[in-house]
Amino acid sequence: MRGRVVFLGTSGGVPTLTRNLPAIALRWGGSLFLFDCGENTQKQLMRAKVGFKKSFYIFITHMHGDHLLGLPGLLMTLTLQGRRDPIYIFGPKMVKTFLEEILPLVGSPPSFPVFFREVSSGEVFRGSNFIVSALRTKHTIESYAYRFDEVGREFYFDDKKAEALGIPQGEIRERLLKGEHITINGKVITPEMVRGSKRRLFSFTYTGDTRPFPELIDFVKNTEVLVHDSTFLSSDIEEAEESGHSTAVEAANTAKAASVSSLYLFHISARYKDPKPLLNEARKIFSKTFLPKDLDMIEIR
């Protein structure tokens, strides 16, 4: 397993007996990426046995309380546990104000450095094998979608081809893997000559709260895992428009237009005692649609 996505909270606005407020964990290598942090996220992380990683990045979509009121408690718990490794928080500028105002009122300063970076549309963070980018969405207040893209080799190295070409094991193969041309016995070998099958690069997009709009389709293009605001049924579209949210059908339309691999309906309004109709109406448009429950998990292989 290369990683996993865990749905920690899938409700929107208010929690229900079975759904917590928005939060999604992405474990990738030795890192933990947390997208939004609704109330009770720390407990959900515990229940999902995700574990607090040395590298911990938190991305907040916007300043509505249901998306970030779990943040102070999470930071306090990490302090009580004596964490020393830094935490990186990304989001609108007011997230920093929020933490600066609230943390001194309710406890000791964090036992670890908190680095905050204000986001805008475009690349927001780059690691050795991933990039996270953001897109300003259409909500009632400043809000961002986040996209995680694995970066690295797009093809596997074909050992058989390499042997046939007489390329020795070791450093030379490493250079080919990195894209260099090499020369063996006066013969130039290009990376293409040892290229194997295509290597799937994982990608994940979380829209946060938003109405559909054309740039969003470009932003989520070809995503493997798309988690999309799906607060309402189509029959409640007027409320979706007023409150800056999407219907399940709108989420499916975006997923289809963007040729994503799979769509996960998220931020489900507490009004629907049975949310199955949301799934049904989305599947008519985009068959690979899912309706995750809290603590459901996607294994990335």
Add this chain to the structure above:
Amino acid sequence: MRGRVVFLGTSGGVPTLTRNLPAIALRWGGSLFLFDCGENTQKQLMRAKVGFKKSFYIFITHMHGDHLLGLPGLLMTLTLQGRRDPIYIFGPKMVKTFLEEILPLVGSPPSFPVFFREVSSGEVFRGSNFIVSALRTKHTIESYAYRFDEVGREFYFDDKKAEALGIPQGEIRERLLKGEHITINGKVITPEMVRGSKRRLFSFTYTGDTRPFPELIDFVKNTEVLVHDSTFLSSDIEEAEESGHSTAVEAANTAKAASVSSLYLFHISARYKDPKPLLNEARKIFSKTFLPKDLDMIEIR
């Protein structure tokens, strides 16, 4: 049933898989009293089916995050539900600052009036049939214990005695109930003459976080339900002293000295995977000791 006490969260500092952060609900008549409001209290209220009452009073012991980080989310949910009835919040002055700073950052203003009253030792609120009082405790920061006392008639009216004395039904009996002397056929009847068995008046005390100290014994005297800080085992008393908490044995000593009816150990440290030893050591001193789990309930009859 006259009311009930529901333990919504019984952990201290950090939540565990089975224990939420501190919050206790007291339903009394048509009113809801909430003592502390740790993260996820709104969900626990839902799970306990307590219901948001027209009269809703919230008492915060102190400004440590584990005791009040559930407050903003609770108020936001009530706003999304369109509540109009006021909410009364009592606590140290900084609770007001906290709400004034945080609420405008994370959502719309409450849909209902929020009345805040700063507390100090002494009576803090009086209703038609109850009094709530506070006592400044010994914690690392300003913190209060709260005591709820039912007020009203201390004796039942003895119908048989009244009949024997020839007292007619109706308004005359009402006047006797209220303590008046009345005259029937030239004979003076005093309330004592129709006094029946003693009527138990319910009382509840929640210490919040505290070290034991003599005034606390006076404050909890004869309480029917005493919920006492019991963060540590006796073997961890040094930590209890440093962090301004009590051990289970200290809680039991206070319960015994104050002749309370029952003791409930509360604010259990997450370090004890099995908290049973806390109960065992307390019971050796005070036999009517209990160790409530989250959502345990005491019915008041």
